[in-house]
Structure formats: structure tokens, C-alpha cells
Amino acid sequence: MPEFVEAEAYRRTIEPVLGRPMVSVDIRDDRLLRRDAADESFVRGALEGSTIDATRRIGKAVLFDVSSGHTALLSFGLRGWLMLDGRTARATGHDWRARTRRDAHVRLQIEFEGGQRLELEDQLRLATLELDPDESRFGIDVLDLDLDRLREILASSTTAVKTVLMDQRRIAGIGNLIADEMLYQGKVDPRRSASELSDDEVADLWQGVRRTRERVLERNGSHQGVQIQSGARERGSCCPRCEVQVERITVGGRTTYFCPSHQR
Ligand SMILES: [Zn+2]
Known part of the structure; x- marks a missing residue:
């Protein structure tokens, strides 16, 4: 997509x-x-x-x-x-x-x-x-997002953090693959309530957002994340970091892959 x-x-x-x-x-x-x-x-x-x-x-x-x-x-x-x-x-x-x-x-x-x-x-x-x-009708563009703004946006919603990241009225530009990659890199469980993330967790997620933006731009495609390229978006596969089986769930109606070990 x-x-x-x-x-x-x-x-x-x-x-x-x-x-x-x-x-x-x-x-x-x-x-x-x-x-x-x-x-x-x-x-x-x-x-x-x-x-x-x-x-x-x-x-x-x-x-x-x-x-x-x-x-x-x-x-x-x-x-x-x-x-x-x-x-x-x-x-x-x-x-x-x-x-x-x-x-x-x-x-x-x-x-x-x-x-x-x-x-x-x-x-x-x-x-x-x-x-x-x-x-x-569009929120802030994902490339203009910074840590302070991310913190503000997350604090304003009790919805699942993945759903907030994908809400185009809050942040414009993030779809399903990139949201999963940002959360994977940022070590956050996609189901967590956005406003309940601690300051440290938001800072980790911000690193995930930043790294993902850079990587997909440099490699020219939203399918160019670590998660998808390491095979960690396939049913029954393992997280390359943890060697734990990834889970496939639905968040906000969207198919979601995450690692139950390092995403908390
Ligand atoms: Zn993992």
C-alpha cells in the first residue's frame, strides 16, 4: 500500500x-x-x-x-x-x-x-x-513530526498506539506496514493505550519512528523495513532479535505482526 x-x-x-x-x-x-x-x-x-x-x-x-x-x-x-x-x-x-x-x-x-x-x-x-x-483534514506530515509533537499526540488519546500512529487526522503518511515497523523498532506493543506510555517508552518509540523514516526513504519503499525484510511478518516466523515466534493479531481492524518478547 x-x-x-x-x-x-x-x-x-x-x-x-x-x-x-x-x-x-x-x-x-x-x-x-x-x-x-x-x-x-x-x-x-x-x-x-x-x-x-x-x-x-x-x-x-x-x-x-x-x-x-x-x-x-x-x-x-x-x-x-x-x-x-x-x-x-x-x-x-x-x-x-x-x-x-x-x-x-x-x-x-x-x-x-x-x-x-x-x-x-x-x-x-x-x-x-x-x-x-x-x-x-490531514494531521502533521510524518516527516515533520518530532519527539515533542509525538508525545503530545500520544498523550491525547487512550486508543491503541498503533491506531493513533495510523490516524491520518493526527499524523499523515503512516500506513499499516510502516506503523508495525515503527513499533517493532521502537519496542512498543501495538495494543498499548497511547496515553499510558511512559516518557522512556515514548522516547524509544520516537527512535523507531525516526529510524524507520530514514530507512524506507533511503531504500525507496514502505516494504523495506527490518521486520518485513527479516521475514518477521510471516505467520509462524521468529523475531530475528529474540528468536521468539512473532504474533499475528488485529489492531484497529488491521493485520498486525509484533514480537511479544521485545515489544512491551
Ligand atoms: Zn523480538
Whole structure:
């Protein structure tokens, strides 16, 4: 599932076409607009003939500010993928990766003057395009989070700490894989009540948040955590630190893996 790191890669994918007029905007799937009160012709009219002046990312969403005065927001659902002429930028660094394009799964195609094509592919049809979104619905972006803010956010909720980390209205950008990795690295049991963590436990969790952010950005993907790469996200596998079997549970409706030995 695209988390902040994939969204950052998609944001960078748009950068080469900044300032180029959009010649055509082809919305191939009306479900793409389901979050939006505007209809397809209005959205097309707001974009066609205009240029993208800036790109931004908030959490798992990519926004682009358009010369017509509108802002468009793309969210990627569970498997959405953005590419420019069949390639996607990395979250950091300069090389791009190619992707085999599947025309049947292309939901949005924007063609620019000069011929470049920006395409959103989404087999599951869960991605959305929204015009002039209410940006106040997003919490602090995960890359802007610091220890003091994390402490404040956790103290304000008695919900399970994993659920708080994944609540996009509090912290934007953390999905299921990254939440599990942060808790694994931060040595905290995902079921603990957020406000009941001690100062030391919050400090440990903060280290987990920080390390996870760095690692997944550097390695360009939310599936690049220690937990998943060591096989500790598989039923019946062992924690590589403790050699204790990992547990698979559900927290806030989401499948969760954790180590009952070092996550307390
Ligand atoms: Zn362990």
C-alpha cells in the first residue's frame, strides 16, 4: 500500500512536467472522482490548458497547484501507481524505475505539451482525484513530526498506539506496514493505550519512528523495513532479535505482526 515514501516518489515523478501545459486530461474511471462534488467536465476544465506550478505531498497524498488557481489531490488507495512515460522517480536520489504499463488499469491520463504522459494505474480502483480539497483534514506530515509533537499526540488519546500512529487526522503518511515497523523498532506493543506510555517508552518509540523514516526513504519503499525484510511478518516466523515466534493479531481492524518478547 502506498505510504508516505511511495507518495514522495510519485510527487517527484510529476516534477519534470512542471510548467508545461496540460493538453488533455482523460479521466477513464468515474470512481476516481467519488470524493469530489465536482463532475468530470468541471475537473477537466480546471486542468486542461493550465500548467502545474508546484507539487506537494501531505501524508500519502500528492497535491499539485495549477495555474488556473485550482489544486488537485491524488490519493492512491491500496495499489495506485503514478508514472511519467512509463517510469517512476524514487523518493530520494536520481534514478527512475520503469514499469510495465497495463492500459486496462490506467484510470487517469494527463498529456502535456511536448507529448509526455502522466498516468495513474490502479487495478483495484480505489485511487481518487479531488479538486480543491480541504487540507485541514490531514494531521502533521510524518516527516515533520518530532519527539515533542509525538508525545503530545500520544498523550491525547487512550486508543491503541498503533491506531493513533495510523490516524491520518493526527499524523499523515503512516500506513499499516510502516506503523508495525515503527513499533517493532521502537519496542512498543501495538495494543498499548497511547496515553499510558511512559516518557522512556515514548522516547524509544520516537527512535523507531525516526529510524524507520530514514530507512524506507533511503531504500525507496514502505516494504523495506527490518521486520518485513527479516521475514518477521510471516505467520509462524521468529523475531530475528529474540528468536521468539512473532504474533499475528488485529489492531484497529488491521493485520498486525509484533514480537511479544521485545515489544512491551
Ligand atoms: Zn523480538
